[in-house]
Amino acid sequence: MIRVASWNINSVRTRIGHLTDWLRQEKPDVVLLQEIKCLTDGFPSLEIEDLGYNLAIVGQRSYNGVAILSRHPMTVEADRLPGPAEDGQARYVEAVVQAEGKVLRVASIYAPNGNPVASDKFPYKLAWLARLRDHARELLRFEEPVVFGGDYNVCPTDDDVYDPEGWQDDALCRTESRAAFRRLIHLGLTDAFRALHPEPHRYTFWDYQAGRWQRGEGLRIDHLLLSPQAADRLGAADIDKGPRGKEKPSDHTPVWCELEL
DNA sequence: ATGCCGGGCGAAGCCCGA
Numbered sequence: 001m002i003r004v005a006s007w008n009i010n011s012v013r014t015r016i017g018h019l020t021d022w023l024r025q026e027k028p029d030v031v032l033l034q035e036i037k038c039l040t041d042g043f044p045s046l047e048i049e050d051l052g053y054n055l056a057i058v059g060q061r062s063y064n065g066v067a068i069l070s071r072h073p074m075t076v077e078a079d080r081l082p083g084p085a086e087d088g089q090a091r092y093v094e095a096v097v098q099a100e101g102k103v104l105r106v107a108s109i110y111a112p113n114g115n116p117v118a119s120d121k122f123p124y125k126l127a128w129l130a131r132l133r134d135h136a137r138e139l140l141r142f143e144e145p146v147v148f149g150g151d152y153n154v155c156p157t158d159d160d161v162y163d164p165e166g167w168q169d170d171a172l173c174r175t176e177s178r179a180a181f182r183r184l185i186h187l188g189l190t191d192a193f194r195a196l197h198p199e200p201h202r203y204t205f206w207d208y209q210a211g212r213w214q215r216g217e218g219l220r221i222d223h224l225l226l227s228p229q230a231a232d233r234l235g236a237a238d239i240d241k242g243p244r245g246k247e248k249p250s251d252h253t254p255v256w257c258e259l260e261l
Numbered sequence: 262a263t264g265c266c267g268g269g270c271g272a273a274g275c276c277c278g279a
Contacts, residue, residue: 010267010268010278011267011268011269014267014268014269035268035278037268037269038269061269061270062268062269062270062276062277063268063269063276063277063278113277113278113279114279115278115279151279153278153279155279167279170279171279172279205279207265207266207278207279208265208266208267208279209264209265209266209267209279210264210265210266211265219279221279248267251266251267251278251279
């Protein structure tokens, strides 16, 4: 069994204590991080390596940045999404993990937010998700277990947001964003959490503002999307709300799944 | 209609996030 988690950490340097505490407590095999908000050289590698993890880091000054932590040997396969436009934003890293004599491909994904919808950020988001779909389609040809995990900045349905009406024109909930996410799913991917948890109103993000955490008002925007070969091996999945309740938390909390490789 | 909160950067206040 291998456990894979995804967590938008909102600055890995500010949250290094939270991260190491959680790694010691939960001992996930693979962790996909987003919004590390530091250069690759600035990543607190020693603290993580001391806990037995190998690292794949794609950093950027101030914003974005993604990483993969793996207790098993890992080979980096890509440090950006293929595409004609080199945008310089650190939003994708992909690796192959060798675990228990088997191979698992994982990607840590930080999709653009897309707000405000009237700005060029929204078409950038939609184009980025289309690029992700194109790449996922190529990877699926290998017919191997893959976990595409990360902060998609898409709330898939009205069941995944506390106030659907209030959020309907936000880039996270707009029909164009949801359609882009469905086009990805329709390649044959499985939303690991939703496959095992049909209940509505389970969230991975709560805004710092307006007491959203205390009110239980969040959104489900962090997802683990599984290739068919991974979905066939899905044993468990859940959202771990623990880290969101700590002092000075990230505004996101981890989502995880277990695969019987 | 906008800010609320919070991080980075850099040393005040702006940019960005969701």
